[in-house]
Amino acid sequence: MELFQKGLDSNVATYQYKELKIKAGDNLQVNVFTQASNNQEQTAVINMGGVGKSSGLYSVNNLGQIEFPKIGLVTAEGMTVRELKALLQSKWSPFVKDLLVNVQLQNITVNFLGEFNSxxxxxxxxxxxxxxxxxxxxxxLNDxxxxxxxxxxxxxxxxxxxYxxxxxxxxxxxxxxxxxxxxxxxxxxxGDSKFRQRGFQEFTQKTAPILTFVSFFNFALGIAILITTLSK
Structure with missing residues (x-):
């Protein structure tokens, strides 16, 4: 069975991706670089900030803020990575000459529930x-x-x-x-047909012990009636 109608491939080829907005709880890799030899110590201070104070990995707190060396708290939530990069460039420039800033969203997580193979x-x-x-x-998707x-x-x-x-x-x-x-x-x-089929299977599995007991009870009752009849 075809998963998609014709025409999707051409649409995908021209799709315009949107820049994601930074959200509370996001992790961002932030690193700075400079060619100025007398500013290497300043870049090291910035690059050693963040989670664990050694990686340049920064987390957005529940208020949408990140605390950076030299410049303190910056509200990042609602900004794109490109916008945050430009803001950090302007704020850190007074401390580091010929500064280059690199910002990347890390570990973007999507959760899957239901009828997926994994x-x-x-x-x-x-x-x-x-x-x-x-x-x-x-x-x-599974079958x-x-x-x-x-x-x-x-x-x-x-x-x-x-959606x-x-x-x-x-x-x-x-x-x-x-x-x-x-x-x-x-x-x-x-799927509806599979739901009905699976529901019936679960029903029979759950009721099988009951049906077995009822069948045994009816069998025993029949034997008792037969013995009573023959003894008369």
Missing amino acids: PGAKIFTTEKITLIDAIAAAGG DGKRNDILVIREEQGQRKI KVDLRDAAFYNSPVYQLQQNDLVYAGI
Whole structure:
């Protein structure tokens, strides 16, 4: 069975990826460089900041802020990586001559539940994560997966929004969740026919001991009636 309608390939080729917004809880790798020999000590101070004070890995706190050496707290939530890079460049420039700043989002996590071959949390190292790429990383949908009812749950401005996607329709390319974001949750339900089949199997498994007991009881009752009849 074809997963997508014709026309999706051409759409993907021209898709314009969006820059992800930094969120509370994100990890960012921040490193600075300079060619000025007399500024190497200053760059080392910045590069040794962050988690563990040795890696240049910084976490966004629950207020959306990051504390950096030399410049203190910076509100990063809601900014793109490019915007934060420009801000840090301007704030650190007075301390380091000929400064270059590199900023990268680290460990972008997407969670998968339901009828995937490999559900669970998947970590990506790029901001350009499409729903198709992510499903492939989760091993694809299993045979029971409902391809016309994929749910993507996303937190936006403190509110959870649920998006429904039909993978059989190329129009999902225009969905806001075609490009996934950090901490998105993707859920694949079970198909209706498979649900009924699985439900019947579970029902028979659960009721088998009861039916066995009832059958034994009826058999014993029949024997008792037969003995009573013959003894008369």
